[in-house]
Amino acid sequence: MYSPQIADHIANPRNVGELDTPSGIGDVINEVCLDRIRLTVRLENDLLIDAKVKASGCPPTIAAASVLTELIIGRSINEVQAISREDVVRELGHLPPAKAHCTALAIEALRAALDDINP
Secondary structure, three states, X not given: OOOHHHHHHXXXXXXXXXXXXXXXXEEEEOOOOOOEEEEEEEEEOOEEEEEEEEEEOOHHXXXXXXXXXXXXXXXXXXXXXXXXXXXXXXXXXXXXXXXXHHHHHHHHXXXXXXXXXXX
């Protein structure tokens, strides 16, 4: 059973789509289950001012991608770099252990987008 937070993000994912002129793009796929997260971010003056996400796969992957955008928008680049899987799990409430890979994929997308800003 999913937490109310996960159910809400599945039913009403936040910040869905793709930015037109992103500062960075993170596009990652879990090769085992083929879940995919494409995260586009916009950085302005050391502040992550916007993020959009396209996610496909199991419902917790969609929820993890959605909650990730809420965690990063409006934060400094240093704050964003410090976000971890545990932060995503905390925001989602209870996540079944078998779905831990969903939060890992979200963080991989974030790291890839940040790496794309400063290659």
